[in-house]
Amino acid sequence: MGVGFTTLFGKEVLRFWKVSFQTLLAPLISTLLYLVVFAQVLGQRVSVYPGVGYAAFLVPGLVMMAMLQNAFANSSSSLVQSKVSGSLVFVLLAPLSEIEFFSAYVLAAMLRGLLVGSVVLVTAGFFFPPRIHSLLWILVFCFLATGLSGALGVLAGVWAEKFDQMAAWQNFLILPLTFLSGAFYSLHSLPPLWHFISRFNPFFYAIDGFRYGFIGASDVSPWESLLIVGSTCLALSWATLALLRSGWRVRP
Amino acid sequence: MPAVEIRAAQKSYGALQALRGVDLTIEQGEFFALLGPNGAGKTTLISILAGLARADAGTLKVMGHEVVQDYRAARRALGVVPQELVFDPFFSVRETLRIQSGYFGLRHNDDWIDEILENLHLTDKAEVNMRTLSGGMKRRVLIGQALVHRPPVIVLDEPTAGVDVELRQTLWKFIRQLNGAGHTILLTTHYLEEAEALCQRVAVLHKGQLVACERISDLLLGRQAATLEEAFVGLIRDVEI
Numbered sequence: 001m002g003v004g005f006t007t008l009f010g011k012e013v014l015r016f017w018k019v020s021f022q023t024l025l026a027p028l029i030s031t032l033l034y035l036v037v038f039a040q041v042l043g044q045r046v047s048v049y050p051g052v053g054y055a056a057f058l059v060p061g062l063v064m065m066a067m068l069q070n071a072f073a074n075s076s077s078s079l080v081q082s083k084v085s086g087s088l089v090f091v092l093l094a095p096l097s098e099i100e101f102f103s104a105y106v107l108a109a110m111l112r113g114l115l116v117g118s119v120v121l122v123t124a125g126f127f128f129p130p131r132i133h134s135l136l137w138i139l140v141f142c143f144l145a146t147g148l149s150g151a152l153g154v155l156a157g158v159w160a161e162k163f164d165q166m167a168a169w170q171n172f173l174i175l176p177l178t179f180l181s182g183a184f185y186s187l188h189s190l191p192p193l194w195h196f197i198s199r200f201n202p203f204f205y206a207i208d209g210f211r212y213g214f215i216g217a218s219d220v221s222p223w224e225s226l227l228i229v230g231s232t233c234l235a236l237s238w239a240t241l242a243l244l245r246s247g248w249r250v251r252p
Numbered sequence: 253m254p255a256v257e258i259r260a261a262q263k264s265y266g267a268l269q270a271l272r273g274v275d276l277t278i279e280q281g282e283f284f285a286l287l288g289p290n291g292a293g294k295t296t297l298i299s300i301l302a303g304l305a306r307a308d309a310g311t312l313k314v315m316g317h318e319v320v321q322d323y324r325a326a327r328r329a330l331g332v333v334p335q336e337l338v339f340d341p342f343f344s345v346r347e348t349l350r351i352q353s354g355y356f357g358l359r360h361n362d363d364w365i366d367e368i369l370e371n372l373h374l375t376d377k378a379e380v381n382m383r384t385l386s387g388g389m390k391r392r393v394l395i396g397q398a399l400v401h402r403p404p405v406i407v408l409d410e411p412t413a414g415v416d417v418e419l420r421q422t423l424w425k426f427i428r429q430l431n432g433a434g435h436t437i438l439l440t441t442h443y444l445e446e447a448e449a450l451c452q453r454v455a456v457l458h459k460g461q462l463v464a465c466e467r468i469s470d471l472l473l474g475r476q477a478a479t480l481e482e483a484f485v486g487l488i489r490d491v492e493i
Binding site (some may be wrong): 002003004006007008012014015018019045082085086087089090091092093094095096097225247251 | 265281302304305306324325327328330332336338342343347353354358361397476
């Protein structure tokens with residue numbers, strides 16, 4: 001990894017930083033609104049795990065949801081925007097390898113996801129001070145989940161050639177995956193069919209494992225979540241790199 | 253070693269054969285024109301040379317470096333000014349040039365960037381966002397981006413399309429300077445009088461095949477034409493019959 005890689009990574013960071021109202025502040029506002037509505041309305045009535053208040057359960061779920069959505073949005077929107085505008089040509093003309101190209105987009109996506117997550121967590125902490133069970137699990141799931149989502153964003157950005165194709169990814173894949181991921185509820189409260197379906201959602205494991213790091217309780221073992229999130233991240237990265245190497249939809 | 257060496261390049265897009273076995277050699281230091289009607293395959297050939305597309309068959313080299321196997325060296329040797337007016341709306345002119353410079357591994361390149369800005373009459377626009385520039389100025393930045401890594405081979409794909417007379421003169425003066433300094437220039441254009449005035453040799457592509465490749469003076473003599481435009485029109489008419 002050389003200067004070309006660090007330049008592309010820096011450019012991607014600068015890109016979202018220059019529009020931070022849209023990329024950092026807007027997700028904070030929307031996530032806090034979820035928190036206010038759900039924690040205030042349901043907080044007194046719902047208890048998911050014994051001894052754990054609903055807000056303590058909800059906050060990690062919302063933080064991870066925001067990280068997943070924003071990491072995906074960063075790499076996917078940057079790629080599709082530069083494809084549609086034609087400015088991707090400047091990156092493609094450069095002597096960058098596929099792995100440098102992929103890593104720069106994924107790392108910038110991870111950074112945006114982590115920044116959004118940190119801002120949401122700190123702000124929510126003023127109202128609902130979080131408890132920390134294991135910082136290591138929190139960090140592991142932060143990095144793996146944003147990496148997974150960033151890689152998925154690169155895959156979507158490579159595939160999509162128009163904005164409405166990208167909107168289809170957002171609306172028909174990312175939104176359902178993040179909302180049906182146990183951010184707002186425990187999997188055990190679902191009917192058997194939805195419980196079964198949710199077990200195929202990698203975002204559920206990202207949220208469940210991340211939440212374990214805060215409250216020390218989870219629907220499945222954090223080791224199982226680690227295995228599934230880690231292997232999904234690796235599989236997605238491998239598939240995306242293979243597509244980039246083939247030149248599919250990028251170097252036709 | 254030639255600046256550009258193309259052997260048996262083939263490319264199809266579905267049923268359309270964009271290139272049908274093109275052979276072409278451009279020597280170092282040449283100012284070379286690649287001409288052809290719309291859809292002849294000029295941009296496809298340039299895209300493959302630049303790594304923006306992949307050939308189905310054939311070998312393409314820039315300064316001796318094969319464009320797929322040795323892509324890093326091949327791309328470092330090539331600067332491309334794309335046909336479309338593309339730009340990244342997030343950055344200023346200087347940021348755009350610094351970023352492009354960084355892609356090619358050059359971190360501290362501001363002296364050369366300043367020289368490029370001056371030569372392209374963009375110094376006073378250096379800190380201005382790309383979005384606010386006129387079309388002609390955006391075109392100049394595109395040229396600057398192609399030059400930031402001082403490539404020995406420069407490809408200009410329709411660089412003066414939609415550009416006013418003043419900018420054309422500025423541009424050609426600068427490109428002539430670069431050619432005089434040893435850079436190889438590969439130009440595609442529909443303005444045949446520009447190609448005639450600037451280039452020593454010309455290649456003509458038609459429906460993916462090379463139908464001529466010779467010195468402009470030889471082409472004019474061979475076709476008994478007074479201008480390149482006359483020779484070109486006659487050549488295309490003969491090929492189509």
